[in-house]
Amino acid sequence: MNRFTITQASIEIRTGISSTLCSASAWCAVVLLMLTSFVLSAAPTPAPDAIPAAKHKQKVIFWAPTETLDEFRALAQRAAELGATHVVISDLPKSRWQWDIDLNDPYPNWGMKASSIFKVIVPPELAAWLPADYAKHNLEIIKERAAVLKEFNLKAVFEGIEPGWLPEGVYRAHPDWRGPRCEHPVRARHTYYAICVDQPEVLAMYRRAVAELCKVAPIEVFDLLTNDSGGGFCWSTSLYPGANGPTWCEHRTPAERVTGFMSAIQAGAADAGLKSDVSIQYGSGYIAEAEVDSIIASLQPGQTLNGHDRNRAVPLLRIGGWSDQLYPILGIPYLETLAEQLEQTQRNPGADVMIILQRVESPWTYELLRRYRTQKVRGLAARFALLRSIAADYAGESEADNLVEMIHRINLAVDTLCYIGLEPILGRGVVNQRWVTRPFVPFPLELKSEERDYYRRFQFQANSEAEAANLMNIQGYMP
Numbered sequence: 001m002n003r004f005t006i007t008q009a010s011i012e013i014r015t016g017i018s019s020t021l022c023s024a025s026a027w028c029a030v031v032l033l034m035l036t037s038f039v040l041s042a043a044p045t046p047a048p049d050a051i052p053a054a055k056h057k058q059k060v061i062f063w064a065p066t067e068t069l070d071e072f073r074a075l076a077q078r079a080a081e082l083g084a085t086h087v088v089i090s091d092l093p094k095s096r097w098q099w100d101i102d103l104n105d106p107y108p109n110w111g112m113k114a115s116s117i118f119k120v121i122v123p124p125e126l127a128a129w130l131p132a133d134y135a136k137h138n139l140e141i142i143k144e145r146a147a148v149l150k151e152f153n154l155k156a157v158f159e160g161i162e163p164g165w166l167p168e169g170v171y172r173a174h175p176d177w178r179g180p181r182c183e184h185p186v187r188a189r190h191t192y193y194a195i196c197v198d199q200p201e202v203l204a205m206y207r208r209a210v211a212e213l214c215k216v217a218p219i220e221v222f223d224l225l226t227n228d229s230g231g232g233f234c235w236s237t238s239l240y241p242g243a244n245g246p247t248w249c250e251h252r253t254p255a256e257r258v259t260g261f262m263s264a265i266q267a268g269a270a271d272a273g274l275k276s277d278v279s280i281q282y283g284s285g286y287i288a289e290a291e292v293d294s295i296i297a298s299l300q301p302g303q304t305l306n307g308h309d310r311n312r313a314v315p316l317l318r319i320g321g322w323s324d325q326l327y328p329i330l331g332i333p334y335l336e337t338l339a340e341q342l343e344q345t346q347r348n349p350g351a352d353v354m355i356i357l358q359r360v361e362s363p364w365t366y367e368l369l370r371r372y373r374t375q376k377v378r379g380l381a382a383r384f385a386l387l388r389s390i391a392a393d394y395a396g397e398s399e400a401d402n403l404v405e406m407i408h409r410i411n412l413a414v415d416t417l418c419y420i421g422l423e424p425i426l427g428r429g430v431v432n433q434r435w436v437t438r439p440f441v442p443f444p445l446e447l448k449s450e451e452r453d454y455y456r457r458f459q460f461q462a463n464s465e466a467e468a469a470n471l472m473n474i475q476g477y478m479p
């Protein structure tokens with residue numbers, strides 16, 4: 001997004017505040033009311049028809065957050081009915097211990113919800129600094145889920161952030177393992193260092209941990225985020241603080257470093273008798289295209305970077321994944337966009353597909369998936385005809401047009417939310433920065449402490465009181 005667009009977004013928000021005197025909480029309530037009324041109006045979904053298993057080797061991966069094993073089983077069952085080959089098993093309890101190191105620094109929140117290999121298998125070399133009980137619990141969850149996947153003849157996918165930051169004690173004991181600073185400087189109060197994966201002994205540690213993990217679960221895909229949320233590669237120009245790392249590995253090329261890491265993971269899986277693919281996504285705000293290109297040219301079989309394999313094919317299409325834009329509201333059907341994405345899977349029949357759900361109970365999504373498995377759909381008119389057909393099944397012929405109108409308007413509303421800012425504004429602004437409860441006044445610094453304290457201590461991030469007072473500062477940027 002260019003600077004002009006950012007400025008425009010800022011102006012629109014400010015104008016809205018001053019001209020209508022409405023609060024963010026009122027605005028949010030309107031959105032919630034509109035969206036909730038639609039969700040409540042939806043009739044229960046009909047049970048999907050039995051669908052024959054796919055005959056090709058395409059991977060169809062399902063992902064949804066689950067709280068219990070029963071919920072995971074429901075996901076696996078539904079995924080199997082819809083032709084899935086794999087389900088993501090690494091949605092695990094938050095690593096709250098990372099934040100407990102210093103609750104005054106919210107930065108660990110960014111990686112706390114994501115998994116990493118050492119959060120499940122703690123190598124003996126790291127046992128003094130990583131909590132064994134937490135990892136053991138995670139491994140138990142993965143074991144139970146692997147058993148469920150076996151019931152449905154499904155394989156596992158591990159998603160996470162790598163190479164992830166580790167507590168400072170690790171690097172005091174092993175100075176050669178200290179990799180790059182990987183925190184976002186305006187969002188963190190401390191520095192955070194990822195581990196250096198140029199060190200052969202670090203790669204060996206990963207390999208052993210992956211082997212142990214793959215003996216427990218049939219993980220055939222590792223889908224990893226990097227250079228974001230508390231993870232990163234040495235000397236990557238995509239690191240938030242800029243390219244940095246230890247001098248000893250500066251001479252290595254990004255291709256050597258990144259493919260070497262991917263190969264270590266594949267070797268670990270092979271040690272457990274599996275042939276696994278590794279996909280890495282540069283996730284930071286600035287994607288170093290030249291660096292990414294140089295790595296793609298050196299990728300090995302089964303390795304993918306930023307959605308491309310060595311031949312520049314797009315082996316994996318991601319469907320869904322907009323829940324971050326809508327959080328904390330769950331269950332909002334975003335059907336036009338979903339249908340458009342599903343058409344892409346029909347246009348690329350050889351590509352693997354990852355279906356990212358907001359939650360297991362996603363009847364509209366399942367219905368669309370079911371229809372797209374059996375019907376060819378091309379273009380806007382055909383897409384809406386399909387949506388109308390689903391609407392008629394739900395609400396009857398007489399209300400089908402009204403329901404399609406609502407589907408369209410909800411899509412417009414969600415699109416608008418996505419355009420408003422650089423960040424998902426419902427979660428980052430309304431919730432994290434407490435727009436929903438704080439006084440919406442033009443000069444927050446003039447508030448008395450008793451008018452501020454009730455929300456200030458729950459504000460997600462602000463490195464100074466001036467930043468905390470700035471309503472537009474939702475991610476450390478100061479418009």
Ligand SMILES: [Zn+2]
Pocket residue numbers: 179196197198199234245246249
């Ligand atoms: Zn390094």
